[in-house]
Amino acid sequence: EPEVTQTPSHQVTQMGQEVILRCVPISNHLYFYWYRQILGQKVEFLVSFYNNEISEKSEIFDDQFSVERPDGSNFTLKIRSTKLEDSAMYFCASTLQDRGLRGYTFGSGTRLTVV
Amino acid sequence: AQKITQTQPGMFVQEKEAVTLDCTYDTSDQSYGLFWYKQPSSGEMIFLIYQGSYDEQNATEGRYSLNFQKARKSANLVISASQLGDSAMYFCAMTLTGGFKTIFGAGTRLFVKA
Numbered sequence: 001e002p003e004v005t006q007t008p009s010h011q012v013t014q015m016g017q018e019v020i021l022r023c024v025p026i027s028n029h030l031y032f033y034w035y036r037q038i039l040g041q042k043v044e045f046l047v048s049f050y051n052n053e054i055s056e057k058s059e060i061f062d063d064q065f066s067v068e069r070p071d072g073s074n075f076t077l078k079i080r081s082t083k084l085e086d087s088a089m090y091f092c093a094s095t096l097q098d099r100g101l102r103g104y105t106f107g108s109g110t111r112l113t114v115v
Numbered sequence: 116a117q118k119i120t121q122t123q124p125g126m127f128v129q130e131k132e133a134v135t136l137d138c139t140y141d142t143s144d145q146s147y148g149l150f151w152y153k154q155p156s157s158g159e160m161i162f163l164i165y166q167g168s169y170d171e172q173n174a175t176e177g178r179y180s181l182n183f184q185k186a187r188k189s190a191n192l193v194i195s196a197s198q199l200g201d202s203a204m205y206f207c208a209m210t211l212t213g214g215f216k217t218i219f220g221a222g223t224r225l226f227v228k229a
Contacts, residue, residue, distance in 0.1 A: 031215070033215075050214060056216055106160040
């Protein structure tokens with residue numbers, strides 16, 4: 001079964017450093033998403049991406065965050081200057097045509113720890 | 116504003132019994148999708164079941180069924196014949212037809228006892 005691949009599975013970074021989280025969505029999917037889950041809390045929407053541009057973003061997704069689909073297969077989330085409160089599990093997801101209306105395929109997540 | 120409420124932080128069920136996990140939602144939109152996701156202790160998010168707001172029949176996927184009561188704005192998950200592997204966190208979620216994001220409830224942790 002096709003899957004969404006995220007790397008790395010765990011990343012530790014120093015506060016103030018830039019970090020790039022990588023995702024390979026399912027190859028024929030058209031909509032891409034990033035969500036995060038702070039430990040023990042609910043899953044929160046960050047951003048959706050379609051047709052090479054952001055289609056929607058949350059208030060969490062401020063100027064410190066950016067997304068990119070650099071080569072037609074990867075989908076990346078960059079955090080420019082990490083803060084302690086950015087420590088969370090980050091999930092990438094993709095869907096085919098229906099903008100998530102019938103459920104996402106999530107990656108297995110990247111656990112980001114900012115120290 | 117849209118909201119998902121899961122009032123049961125934790126639930127216990129005996130193996131082989133059925134269990135219902137509660138979910139209520141709030142939206143003024145008429146067109147939306149409702150979902151349940153499972154998150155085992157390993158951390159991944161697994162899609163379980165989907166119900167469209169215009170679907171007249173309750174969704175079923177194997178041992179999972181979604182008890183959709185539109186007038187009450189509830190979308191409870193029923194797991195029949197619980198198994199030890201069902202022990203996990205379960206999230207109810209909603210996506211509006213006009214948007215791109217999915218909002219999640221706080222989750223219910225299910226413990227299945229042998």
